[in-house]
Amino acid sequence: MDLLRLGTYTFSSRLILGTGKFSSTSAMIEAVRASGTQLVTVALRRFNREQAEDDLFGPLSEIEGLTLMPNTSGAATASEAVKAAHISRELSGSPFIKVEIHPNPHHLMPDPIETYEACKILAAEGFIVMPYIPADPVLAKRLEEVGCSSVMPLGSAIGSGQGLSTAEMVKIIIRESNIPVIVDAGLRSPSEACAAMEMGCEAVLVNSAVAVARDPAAMASAFAKAVEAGFEARNAGLMPRSSAAVATSPLTSFLGGAS
Amino acid sequence: MSTIGIILNGERREIPAGATVADLLCIADAGRQPVAVVVNENIVRPDQRDSCILQDEDQVEILVFAGGG
Known part of the structure; x- marks a missing residue:
């Protein structure tokens, strides 16, 4: 079986699920189970006795x-992200950290400079660093060089459901990378997750599309199947495109004309 | 009983003088699930909480994991 390798960890599931935005904890847990995921993101929050x-x-x-896989959501700078990573590791015992630094709440686009600085520090400290990044092949390569275990370019803006609008850039990142490329953010439908896998992604990270579905567990299951289908199809070898029709049946002439 | 004032999760709070981090977790009803504790930017691990005595004006954060993408 082909396993997803992240740092020293291996996973048979290639669907990473976010746990935000669900209507209830029980709906989230049902979706996690239905997805078969083995890696989920969580976020640090202040303890509140009422909640x-x-x-x-x-x-x-x-x-x-x-x-x-705790994230560093809320961090606007590298130093805040590093601090969040240390606290998260203390609480989770997990070496995984999703580095997520987006200073602007209106578009939530990741800050490439602060992300790079945080990743450099956290990778040197032994974290399995998974940065959420703009779909920038140069940045992706630089992050690979400082020891990130994957890069996670956005498909489109967080929570926007605009799908794989960065597809061409993601393809370049995949072609140039020696570490897993994981599309994170923006996916709306299982077909988009399938397309990302066919394209060469090693996994996809989905949150909103599952969390806000009418039936989150069913949507989680649908995404899991799509991710598997896309991965299997890629390994099976997609046929080349042709500008002209290529017949699939023998075009013999026995039906036409008199013999 | 004398008290001290700390900032707990951004809000001022009076606690007994001499209280430890472990005492604070009981007072705040935060002892029933795993939490991370940060005092003045320093992480206080579980094995340090019984001996870490809080001081007046300490900034304390008690953190948990919530949903996030």
Whole structure:
């Protein structure tokens, strides 16, 4: 079986699920189970006694074989992201960190300079660093060089559901990378996840599309199938495109004309 | 009983003088799930919480994992 390799970890599932925006913890847990994911993102938040049931550590730790990937959401600078990473590792015990630094709440585009600086520090400290980045092949290569375990270019803006609008740039990143490329953010439908996998992504990260679906567990299952289908199709070898028709049946002439 | 003032998760709070981080977690009802504790920017690990005595004006953050993408 082809496994997804991230740092020293291997995963049979290539769907990474975000845990935000679900209507309830139980809906989120159902979706995680239905997706078969082995890696989920979580975010640090201040403890609030009135919302103690929102703490996800307990419910997620009951799912066997699940690894947590805390994110640094809320960080606007490299130093804030590094601080969040240290706190998250203390709490999760997981070496994974999704570096997510977006200073502008209106577009949530990742800051490439602060992201690079944070990744350099965290990779040197032994984290399995998974940066959320603009679909920039130069930045992706620089992040590979400082020891990131993957790069996660955005398909489109976080939560926008605009799909793979960066497809051509993501293809370049895939062609140039020696580490897994994972599309993160913007995917709306399983067909887009499938397309990302066919294109050569090693995994996809989905959150909003599952969380806000009418039936999150069913959508999670649909994404899991699409990711598998795309990966299998890629390995099977997609046929070349042709500008002209190429017949699939023998065009013999026995039906036409008198013999 | 004398008290000290700390900033807990951004809000001022009076706690007994001499209280440890472990005491604070009980007072704040935060002892029932895993939490991260940061005092004045320093992480206080679980094995340090019984011996870490809080001081007047300490900035304390108690953090948990919530949903996020």
